[in-house]
Amino acid sequence: DTAVSQTPKYLVTQMGNDKSIKCEQNLGHDTMYWYKQDSKKFLKIMFSYNNKELIINETVPNRFSPKSPDKAHLNLHINSLELGDSAVYFCASSHPSGSLRETQYFGPGTRLLVL
Amino acid sequence: SQQGEEDPQALSIQEGENATMNCSYKTSINNLQWYRQNSGRGLVHLILIRSNEREKHSGRLRVTLDTSKKSSSLLITASRAADTASYFCATGGSNYKLTFGKGTLLTVNP
Numbered sequence: 131d132t133a134v135s136q137t138p139k140y141l142v143t144q145m146g147n148d149k150s151i152k153c154e155q156n157l158g159h160d161t162m163y164w165y166k167q168d169s170k171k172f173l174k175i176m177f178s179y180n181n182k183e184l185i186i187n188e189t190v191p192n193r194f195s196p197k198s199p200d201k202a203h204l205n206l207h208i209n210s211l212e213l214g215d216s217a218v219y220f221c222a223s224s225h226p227s228g229s230l231r232e233t234q235y236f237g238p239g240t241r242l243l244v245l
Numbered sequence: 246s247q248q249g250e251e252d253p254q255a256l257s258i259q260e261g262e263n264a265t266m267n268c269s270y271k272t273s274i275n276n277l278q279w280y281r282q283n284s285g286r287g288l289v290h291l292i293l294i295r296s297n298e299r300e301k302h303s304g305r306l307r308v309t310l311d312t313s314k315k316s317s318s319l320l321i322t323a324s325r326a327a328d329t330a331s332y333f334c335a336t337g338g339s340n341y342k343l344t345f346g347k348g349t350l351l352t353v354n355p
Contacts, residue, residue, distance in 0.1 A: 236288040
């Protein structure tokens with residue numbers, strides 16, 4: 131009954147590979163996010179989708195491509211992985227409307243290590 | 246660009262003491278939120294304060310907001326070892342976007 135889940139939890143891969151991280155939420159939210167947390171714990175937003183539509187796209191290399199097949203899922207595909215992509219990637223979601231909309235619910239994170 | 250800056254970067258206290266963390270930001274905001282992150286875990290929302298509010302309480306948490314100084318503080322009273330975590334402030338604007346600070350690492354010693 132996890133609210134926001136991510137798979138895999140850990141991902142170790144070689145430079146140049148392509149990998150995907152999946153996120154699912156069962157909270158009925160219609161806005162979902164991807165964040166990257168670097169080794170210094172700095173958390174930066176990458177993308178946000180609302181009702182399967184991209185609404186936030188920060189300065190992220192185009193090797194990163196989010197995909198939202200439906201409101202409950204937001205996946206992140208990364209092409210040609212580089213050493214600097216090593217980080218923890220967090221998925222989050224927020225409530226559809228009203229005063230609760232600003233609060234975000236985070237998944238447990240996916241720890242990506244590129245060798 | 247980064248919006249929030251927490252101060253101090255690290256704080257170590259004894260159980261039962263109060264912990265105060267500060268956050269400064271640069272642009273106008275709709276709201277300011279505080280999140281907690283336990284080691285190896287995701288972030289958990291603690292409290293939200295709107296730009297027209299000055300103080301808010303939730304259990305042992307007290308948040309203040311001074312929009313004229315563009316700063317906020319988080320006070321945790323009667324701290325417990327389980328409060329050991331990183332605490333982040335995040336500013337919310339008119340869209341869905343949250344901008345996080347670098348966090349304060351709080352260690353509560355038993």
